[in-house]
Every structure is written in structure tokens, then in C-alpha cells.
Amino acid sequence: MGKCKIGIVGFGTVGTGIYKILRSEVDLHPILKEIEIAKIVVNDVNKKREINFENNLLIDDPNILINDPSIDVIVEVMGGIEIAKDIIMKSLKAGKSVVTANKAVIARYGSEIYETAAKQGVYVLSEAAVCGGIPIIEPLKRSLKSNHIKKMIGIINGTTNFILSKMTNEKADYKKTLELAQNLGYAEFDPTADVEGHDAADKISILSELAFGGKINRDSISTEGISQINLKDIEYANKLGFEIKLLALSERNHINKNDSLALNIWVGPSLISKSHPLATVEGVNNALLIEAHPLGEIMLYGPGAGSGPTAASVVSDILSLHANTMKNNASIDPLLSFNFWRNCHIIDSSQITKKNYLRIICIDSPGVIGKIGDVFGINDVSIESIVQLDASADKAEIVVITHEVSNGSFEKSKEEINALNEVEIIASQLSCI
């Protein structure tokens, strides 16, 4: 069998992980010996590094890789958005397949990238872009393709799950836990993308395109983070039998007149029953629950990030390309490539139906639960439970959990509740599954 010569762009934690796997002496499948690292592109070839590289392995110009006809696959693990996208596009246009771990690029420029790859007869694989080491993209492209996918719910951001787990288990304050996550390297110096849900929105966008086959407008995804989560909400949720997790949800809704499939997609902090399989996902782990017909419900669980797991996914993509190009044939494997095959659109936020949790601070008067109940009743919002917790001095806190209702009716109820004389403030609102 011939060798597969790869060029790696970027040598941070993921690049180092890839190098370690491919140069490892442990007992690995022999096919790994067929992958040869031809060049590694870094910013500064003279920088002192842990690894002693052989002569001329490091270069600083990605164009050398792109223009080298002996390179079979370009591996983009440099991060960032615009420059990385540029390198991916140039590589595809040069007729090279690309492996990338870059979720931000795929979520923003997926359709341009997939189309260019299809036109050039090459592949762009990105298993590492979603949930690190967990095989998710390949199963969606292959094993699950015989199914009608109905819904995906995931814990797909490790940073926020670490923070919420810590807050729950140790009654730790949000700000302090975020600082700890930063010190441990689980959160970045600017944590916005993680804690405000943008990273999870990138990932659910990529997964939705693969599962439902249509282009997703990434910016229409209703996205809320965890920075407003209060220890009180966690305490009350626990008391009522729930955990609070940052969830990403994507669900098939209806097919409209133009034959476009409407999708309900959102990212937000949410209560889930302690007996739900996702409730036990702790720390930086990720998990994705997929509901499909005729399959039923499956869950894929594992490490959502980290040098080793992410590198393992990148290398498995390289192996897939190697196995495929060994067939030395110009036609494209339709289970390895990705093409949009239908239209999709995201439904308007007001049409989303879901369960909700609401914490209301009000004056401790006997009629208040009834009044709140009446408002929901008038607006056709069915209630699962309404509980008064923590009455102190003249204040009371009331927690309401609704059944599945439309966002429109729920928002209207909220406005009317806010206007009640007895109600001081709606302290928090979360989703509930």
C-alpha cells in the first residue's frame, strides 16, 4: 500500500497530539504506519520546542504545502477564522482533501466549503470540530443514515458543563468557578464564546446540517449562555428533582409549502430530570442524545475536548481519506462527502414550544399563587407545578414549571405576571426538557 503524505497547519495542542499518535510506538493498528507527516507549518520555525524535529519538517508558509503535488491531505489545526478559512479554501481548490478541527469556520462557511469540495472531487472532514473525541459526525454521515432523525439534544460545550457541575456539587459561585476553569485551562481568557453559548450554537448548527441535510442560517439560532445562572436556581432545580445543564437542541418541525423543513433549534440553560441520561454527564464531558426512527434513542458520550481526544478524531479522519484515496478512483464516496440534499429553515422563536422554569420574587400574600395561576390559565399555558419556596420576611419566591407551551403564549403570560402588583421581579427563566 502507498503512503499518505500529510501537511499539518498549526502546531498547538491538537497538532502536537496528532504528531504523538503518528510517531507513537505503542501497539496501534498497522494502517497508522502508512500516514507520513511531510511538513508542519508554524509561525516561527526557530522557536524552542519540546520535540526535536528532523531537518526541514517545519516551515512557515502554508502555500508551500498547498502547491506541493506530493502532499495528499492538508490538516488545518491552527484555529482562528478568516486565515484558517482561506487556507482550507485554497487547499480544496488545489485539489487536496482537508481535515479540520475548526468548528467556527465550518459553522460559518460550511456551505461554501462543502460546495467547493464537491466541485473539486475532494473531501473536507471535521470529526474533531464537534465534541472532541466522540465519534458523532461519522455516525451521522454513515451508520445513522438509514434513519429519519427527529431530534438531537446535547451537552456539547465542556467549559460550561464544568462550571455548572462545579456550581451544583460545591455550591460554588459563578464568577469564582469561571476563574477556576480559566486557571485549569478549561476556559479561555476571553470566555465569551463558551459561556454565552456561541460555541454550542456553532456545533449544533454543524450537526443539524448533517442530520437534516439542509443549510442552516447559523445566526438565526436562539442562543443563551450560563452567565446569568444563579446558585438559587440550581438549588431549587435540585430540590424539584432536576439538574441545570447548558443544552443545545435541534428538532424537526414541519415541512412548509416550499418543501423546506422547519427546524426548532436553540441553545440555552435548561432543567433536566435527574433520571434523564444527560443529567449524569459531569465536568468537561460531552454527550449527544439522538432520537430517530426506527432506531429509537441513542446517546454518544465522551471527552468533549483536549489535545488527545481531538487529535484522535483528526487522525481517524486522515485514515478515512487514506483508505478512500487508496482506491485511486476519481468518483466520490457519498457517505464520506457531504452535500446538502434538501432545504431547511429555522422556525421563529415565538413558534417554539417547550417546557419552562420561572422563578418569581413577590410579596408573601395568600392570593398570589392563585393570581399567577390565573394569568397562565387565561393565556392557555398549562402548568406542571407551582411551588412556593423560601418565604422570608415579607418576600416569597415562587417557582413555576410549565408543560410544553408556545414561546408566544409564555412570553405574554410573563408580561402580565410582571404587571401584577404582588410581583416584584421575575428573577430567572430557564428551559426545561
Next chain:
Amino acid sequence: MGKCKIGIVGFGTVGTGIYKILRSEVDLHPILKEIEIAKIVVNDVNKKREINFENNLLIDDPNILINDPSIDVIVEVMGGIEIAKDIIMKSLKAGKSVVTANKAVIARYGSEIYETAAKQGVYVLSEAAVCGGIPIIEPLKRSLKSNHIKKMIGIINGTTNFILSKMTNEKADYKKTLELAQNLGYAEFDPTADVEGHDAADKISILSELAFGGKINRDSISTEGISQINLKDIEYANKLGFEIKLLALSERNHINKNDSLALNIWVGPSLISKSHPLATVEGVNNALLIEAHPLGEIMLYGPGAGSGPTAASVVSDILSLHANTMKNNASIDPLLSFNFWRNCHIIDSSQITKKNYLRIICIDSPGVIGKIGDVFGINDVSIESIVQLDASADKAEIVVITHEVSNGSFEKSKEEINALNEVEIIASQLSCI
């Protein structure tokens, strides 16, 4: 693109499920329309059936399929062992790829079947043979191939998990629960293969060959079932923070002088901590935990059996073959095919090290815990906990949980404990992870 013409052998629940997927009108990936059911082999073509078949779709002779050059793929879902194996072998020899859901055949005749497929340049795919609808075989062949797999632990038999879940949740008796499982169709009329662990041993044998690359001697797998499990053991395990599950474990041990990889493989009822991810797997669900380097720990969870999930896996294998043969090339995809690439052997049971649970019925005398502790100490068996439970009249029940110790030392300790004057009987022994 050309059509893929398949012939299905057997039309029980799985065959019916395949037919329903391929003739479904719901919104499925368009590639499914390229699969054409050319013939279905049944015992009696005149039997009254739920489905109205078009003329001449049903036949009663599998040789017609095998000898028909227009058939691309043979799908064996008839069950049984010898006749099914014969049809698989004949199909491969006729140059046709095979998809099968038959774990018993693959576990027994895997090496003969894989070798014949390799020699003929065709594939034999069996995703549905292990854990119904959960993608496990394909991830082991593809996504996880960049890893050094260390250990797999699974709940891979739905019948026994249903029985144990029911016994735990409802304090239900083993015999009654088995009868219920039979009435619900979760257990067969002769439940031996399931309840005695043989089905789980078939599956862990197949998974071990894929994960570690060497031929496994199926009959050397130490196998114990759940028919001896007592409600008392479940009660005590729960009290101490454990669940009892029928586990299958396969673990890399050492490489011997002949370069053969020693594997520790067993099937048996086992205590697992309630906080372990496998502890939450309830009812007929299955799950497999895989520990690998550099990936870490991942878990694949879902429905372990059933017409729909199993059929979905069969159809995904058909799609893989279709995508592959579309490339119209004689070379073989090394990630889709399977060849042994190293030697493996199962280590002797006495060399297995594991944690153990022991329930001892003895005379209620003050010195007995000390005496039992002494026996373990002399034999170098380190103890995690020793608890006296349920002292009634003059009898006491003592539960011991050991640390990880060799089976040899543990068995010796057991004999000596049995010989103590105070000890009436060792009522039960289970593994513990």
C-alpha cells in the same frame, strides 16, 4: 448513480423492518432510494402475510439469489447457525458482499468468514449483530482506529438487563421476572443463551476481535449468567451504593514472548457503583464503555435489540456497501473490511485480577469478621469493605468487597473461609468494577 440490488434471506422481525425502511415514504436521505429489494427468500411463499408483495418478490430457494449475477448484496437475517453460515459462505464464494445480523455465526465462524471475504475481495458487514441499533462496529473499524484501545465494558444483553432492572426496581423475584420477559417477547421460550451469558459472550468475542485485531477463541471466555442472582444480593449491593448488572469486559493485558496479546475477557454479573455511567442503563437498553488512548473514555448507548433498531443497522451496512461499490473498483477499503492484524489469546482465569463481592452466611459470633479478615490477609487479598448485615437469630450475613486481586488468591481465600467453623455457606460471589 446506479441502483444497488439486494436479496434478503429471512423475513422475520428484522427482515420486515428492513422492508419498511426501504419502502418508507417519510423524509429520508435520498441515497436510500437507490437500494432495490430484488428478492426475499422465505420458507413458505404462500403463507398469509401482513404486507402485499408484488409478483415474484418472494422465493424459497436461497441459491437463486446466490447464482443471480444481478444481485449486488445478500442480506442474511434468517437466524440460526449452520444453515445461515452456509448461505453466508456460499454468497461470499460467489463474489457477493454480505450483510448479516447473526452474532452467533460471526462469533463462531468469524475467522473463516473474514478470510473468505478478503480472498474474494468482498465484504461482510455485521453492525446489527452487536447491540442492535447502536453504531459500535463501524466506530471500532473507523473512528476509533487511531486509538490504542485498552478496555471495553458493556451491558450488551438486553434481556438480562431488563430482568435485573425489574428485580432491582420492584424487588421482583427472578423466576417471575423471567416469565414476564418471556411474555413481553424480551426473552425466548428457551432463555438459556441470554440468561446464562452466552449471547453476551458471543458479542464481546466479536467486539474484542475488532478492537484488538486478533482471533479470539470464543470458548475460552469465562462466562457466568444471572440465573443465580438473589434479591438479597441486589438489596445489599444497593445498600452499599452499587447496582448489579450483567457485564461483559475485555481488556488488554500483556504481550507475551510469541508477540501474542493477552486479553482478559469475561462475562458475569457484577456490582457497579451507582455513579458509574453504566449504572443508569435500564431495561432492554445496551451500552458499551470504551477506554482508549489518547481518546479517554467514551460510551455508546441505545436500544440493544428490536425490529426497527436492528433493521436500521442492517440498512446502514447496505448503504456502506453501495457507496463503496459505486466506486466500481476491485480494491478493498481497509476501513470497511476486516482482517486480523496481530495474534491475541485469552489469559487463564486464575490470572485475571478483579474486585469481588462475597456474601457469607455464618454463626453470629463476635470473632467471625476478624477470622474472615485474617484469611484474606494471609492470602494477600486486600479488602475494601467488610460489613455485617441482617443478623437474625444466631445467623449473620457478612458482605465483603475486595480491592482488585488475582482470581487465584481469591479462590484460595474462599476455600479457607468455607472451612472456618463459623461459616455456614458462601451464599454468593459476584464481580465488582
